[in-house]
Amino acid sequence: MIIVTSHDNIIIGLEIHVQLTKLKTKLFCSCSSKYRGAEPNTYVCPICIGLPGSLPVLNEKAVEFAMKLAIALGCKINKSMYFFRKNYFYPDLPKGFQITQYNKAGGKAFGDGGKVIIKKKSGKKEILLNRIHIEEDPGRLVHKGSIVSSPYTLVDYNRSGVCLIEIVTEPVINSPEEAREFLNQLKSIIQYCGIADLDLEGSVRVDANISIKGHARSEIKNINSFKEVQRALKWEIRRQKNFIKRNKLLKQETRHWDDSRRVTVGLRSKEFEKDYRYFPEQDLVPIELKKSYIEKIKNYLPEMPNARMKRFQNQYGLSEFDSEILVMDKDIADFYEEAVNSEKDFESKEYKLLCNWLKGDISRWLNLQNKKITDTDLTPIQVVNLVKLIEEGRITGKIAKSVIGDMMLGTPIKKILKQQGKKRIADEEKLSSICKKVIQENSEIIKDYKTNPRALEALIGKCMKETHGQADPKITRKLLLEYIEK
Amino acid sequence: MAYEIIDEIKREEITIEDVVQSTFENINKTEHKLHSFVNLYRTEALEKAKKLDNKLKNNEPVGDLYGLPLGVKDLICIKNKPVTCASNILEGFKPPYNATVITKLIEKSDGICIGSTNMDEFAMGSSTENSCYGETYNPWNLSCVPGGSSGGSGASVSGGQVLAALGSDTGGSIRCPASYCGVTGLKPTYGRVSRYGLIAYANSLDQIGPLTKCVYDAALLMELMAGFDEKDSTSVNLSVENYTKDLKNSIEGRKIGIPLEFFEKGLDKSVKTKVNDGIKILENLGAESVEMSFPHLEYTIPTYYLIAMSEASSNLARYDGLRYGKGPSDLSGDIFDVFSRTRGEQFGKEVRKRIIMGTYALSAGYYDMFYMKALKARTLIKNDFKKAFERCDVIVSPTMPTTAFKVGELIDDPLKMYLMDILTCPVNLAGLPAISIPCGFDNKDLPIGFQIIGNYFEEKTILNFGFELEQKLDIYKRSPPVIGGK
CATH class of the missing domain: 1.10.10.410 (Arc Repressor Mutant, subunit A)
Known part of the structure; x- marks a missing residue:
């Protein structure tokens, strides 16, 4: 086995597709985009199943959401937004083309450049972005059992036409860990923009380009969660290094991430670049993105995680480490602020205590249950009460730890203590x-x-x-x- | 004339039921000779006639097309009625929605759809010979083509089956049959009439327009069908003028542009003579003619066909047999085999040819050479018009360089057939409005069309000029031999 010791010669570029799940309707029609769990092919209309004669109409809110993200990522926003067609045949693509944006052939993504700052042991690193653009999601193929053994393929167009944002990085990521950290930061920024909930199933898809310096690159498709990205990259690096060690020639290819077997599988070799025949979508008129419009969105944009982290350090006297963990998940950070601000007497000692409970036992419970804090019945006041009881010496830390589970389910701490007769014994x-x-x-x-x-x-x-x-x-x-x- | 019939109905001199009955009697007498229709809706039309007759009896308000029978080209969607674009691939497809023009003319204005009219498959052709239902014949000479692609609409109006029909014009598809069949045909400014529900051939060029017996009727229909539609992003938000009111405005002192290149090569002698006679009539009415040059006319045909075919290759990609239409004949092989087989078997030869050529023109490595170049040439042609309209109010020319040719005469000479569009398609490339009205006959007694091109959204002006010319010529009431005219 090859041990990856140095990451310096690994080159990774990511293409991330995220669904703007906070949009009520699809990108070009008024069908609901909350299709998850719905009966197949019920969230459809002539536009999103591409019936002859239908025409797309751009969702204004989608443009606003896209602008938010572009501003948050520091992209250069182009003067107008226009669309291209990407032509290919596939059963999940009802029009035979996808309406998207393109950076060649006279096309332009709406946002160029931008960056995400990640933290490394050795310091900070900027992950530069190439561009971000809007496009429509295709439908979904459904198989009975596995793709290989299924006797038929079903097509569900409920997803067809849902708004996607594609974020393309420059090939500047040097390790699977960096990729993971970048994706965590990106997820946090998207959450802060209020445009998507990336914990929803199928809301994220990543393609990764990866190579070892001086060798052919492969593109890994079908990575369906941020967590899987690191895994897929690790596996692929190992595969490529093994190849090189055995003096075998790596070829440029597209590989598929099989998340049940946790390996990448080669698809047919890329002998020629697939030709999507991009050209302008003439059914949509270009949208002018005025400076005043962008300014307005900028003004409404909430505080981003980086700024909030600095403020947490100043305002609550938290360490950089603590504030970073707190702000990463906007819901946790919001919860924290609501809690500390609900009690006037709280000072830096309590600020720290509250932070510890949130990033410690409460986060642990959430991770274990795979839940978000907003999914629980825990209120900020309850955590404040917990801290107060400890401070006043009425319960021990141990007791506090033992009641967290019940508190998460919404029972007030005082009630739990009363029922269980738990109280500090000081006699x-x-x-x-x-x-x-x-x-x-x-x-x-x-x-x-x-x-x-x-x-x-x-x-x-x-x-x-x-x-x-x-x-x-x-x-x-x-x-x-x-x-x-x- | 349509407006006369509507008045008679409103004055209760005849009932709508009588009008619809006699429409079907006329169709019965001539349809076996003309073959204008691909579907007739006798039962529904009579039912609607009775309902509409009751409106007047009950003193309810009535629409502006009250009881007028209309033919609708077989590529405009009518809710729950078959629409096929004269193609096998759409056999059995019934759209679940109305095109916006249908909503406006049939639902809101109380027109009655009598049936759908024949056409070249997917509007690709100038003769209505490329239809899966077989050819339509010219009422003036049954061995001649009616022009295309809206040949069924042209023949049905000319042959006295209906007084008005809808067509669509991508490179001349309304004006060509209007010219060949001796009726009035108007192609509106791109964006004037909603394309929602019009099955696309080349979406940056297509427009729906009327074919009628006289200019007044065309103005009436335009008044009712034009206007902004939120379902079509390319429709323009500009108020619609009262076209019928402005028909009789004096044209004294107004300027007619005569682009010399439009009168040069390939023009029939009789066409040239009659169009020049028409110009003299306009001059006698006080208009001034201005000769001008149109340097880029020679690029028109390659530019038009490159753009139209490229767009068509993408617009027609959705017909894979998976969701609607006839469906695959054979399911062997993988999904791409099934798609290929379905498209290969069910598209006609001309459609396959244009899809292949359009696909080629958009392919990597050819895109710049063909499609991009065509876009540039399109701009040059637009600029020629722009310059011309600095010096005149309308531009006049023959609609077609010749009169109707024999069925089968050009079917094996596609280039010559394509060249027939040379005087109509520059108008589509520029997106301008144009009208064709009959201005005389050649020595074989075949009608000659006179084209009047207006500046953007100057439908009012071309209708005004057309009306003046029509009234002076006074030939528009002449009936073709098929209904006893001479």
Whole structure:
């Protein structure tokens, strides 16, 4: 096996397609774009199934959303927006062409350039973008079971005509990790723009171009989530390095990411470039993108993650590390701000505590359940209460940890504590008898303690267990020390 | 004339039912000779006639085409009625919606659709010989073609079957049959009439327009069908003038441009003579003629065919047999085999030829040489008109260089057939409005068309000039031999 030690000679460029899932309707017709879970071929009209005689009409909101992203990514926005046709035959493409934008043959994507800043151990890096453009999504092919064994193919046009944005990077990414980090940042920016929810199934598709310096590149298609990208790239690098090691010639090809087997599979070799015969779409008139219009959108654009991160450091005294984690997910960051601002007495200590709970136990619970904070019934006030109870010494951190799960389901913390009878035990008499009992039962640890003072922690743990975590750790420690010394 | 019939109905001198009955009687008498129609809707038309008759009885408001029978070219969508573009590939297709012109003329203005008229397949042709239903014949001489591609509409109006019909004009498809059949045909400014529901041949050139017995009727229909439509982005948001009111304006002192190149090569002697006679009539009415040059006329045919075929190759890509139409005859092979077989079998020869040539012209490596160059030549032609209109109000020319030719005469000489469009297609390339009105007959008693081209959105002006000429010539009421005229 080849171990990838240096990434310097790896060249990766990404093409990312994201659905603007926050649009109510499709790109060129008024069909709903909320097709997920719908009966096949019910979210369709003459326009999105390309019936003869139908004509596309551009969704104004889609232009606005696209502008938001272009501004957020720092693209140069072209003076007018016009469309091209990309011609090819496929069952999911009802018109026999896709309405898109193109950067050659007199065409122009609406946004050129732009960049996304990513963080690396060694510092920051700018990932430069080549362009971004709008296009329509094709329909969807549905197979019974696997694509190979299915006796037939069904076509569902519900997705046909949904608005996609394609973001193309320059070939400046040097490792799968960088790619992953770039995609995380991009996802965050898109979330902040309020134009798409990329956690929805099928809302993201990535094609990756990858090569080892001096060798032919391959294009990996069909990577259907940001998480898979890193995996696919790692696999492909390994494959290419193996080839080179065995002195075999890599050929330029298109490969398919098989996410169940987690390997890339070669498709037919690219002997000639597929000819899409791009040419202008004359059914749509060019839209002029006036400066005043772009300015207006710019003014309405929410604070982007980078700016918010700096503000979190200044305003709440959080570290760069903490604020970065908080702002990455806009919902978490919004939740955080609502929480800290709901309590006037909170200061930097509480700011930090709240941050810790959010990025720690709460995020962990969300990840485990694969949920977003907005999907839960947890309210900012509840987390504020939690922090307050700890601060006032009325519950221990351990108790707090144990009730997070119920809190996420919407039960107020005070109610949980009441039901479970969980409360900090600070009564020294009560704690004394527990400490004595633990000392009697654990003479081995006591012996150990003589040479290793850290054995005390084990005893505290035993006391906690006895009290279901309710024992006040400070008092318990004090009492244990007293009795052992005696 | 249509307007007379509408008045008679409104004055309750005749019923709509009578009008529709006699329309079908006339069709019965001549249809076996002319073959203008591909579908007739006798039952529905009579039902609608009865309903409409009741409107007047009940003192309800009535539309401006109240009870007027109309023929509709077989590429304009009528809800739940077959529309085939005279092609096997669309057999059985019934659109679930009305074209905007149908909504306006039939639904809102109380016109009655009598049937759909024959045409060259997908409007590709100048003779109505390329139809999957067989040829249509010229009412003035049954061995001659009626012109094309709206030949069925031209023949049905000329042959007294209907007083008005709709056609579409991409390179002359309304004006050519109007010229050959001795009727009035108007091609509006690109963007004046909504194309929604018009099945595209070449979408940057196509326009729907009327074919009628007289200029007044054309003005009436234009008034009702023109206007902005939010379903067609290329339709222009400009108010529609009262074309019928301005017909009798004096043309004294107004300028007629005579582009010398339009009177040169390949022109029949009789055509030249009669058109010049027409110009003299306009001069006698006080108009001034201005000779001018149109240097880029020679590029018209290659430019037109390159653009039209390129667009057609993309517009016709949707006919793969998967969603509507006749469907594949045989499912063997992969999906691309099925698509190829369906398209190969079900498109006619002329359509296949144009798709192949258009595909070639858009291909990588040829795009700049052909399509881009054609776009540049198109601009030159536009500029020729622009310059010309600085010096005149209208431009006049013969509509067609010859009178109608014999069925089958040019079928094996496509180049000569294409060259027939030389005087009509520059108008489409520039997007201007033009009208053809009959201005005399040749020695075989075949009608000659007089073309009046206007500046953008000057339908009013060309109708005005056309009306003045028509009234002075006074030949528009002449009937062709097929209905007993001489």
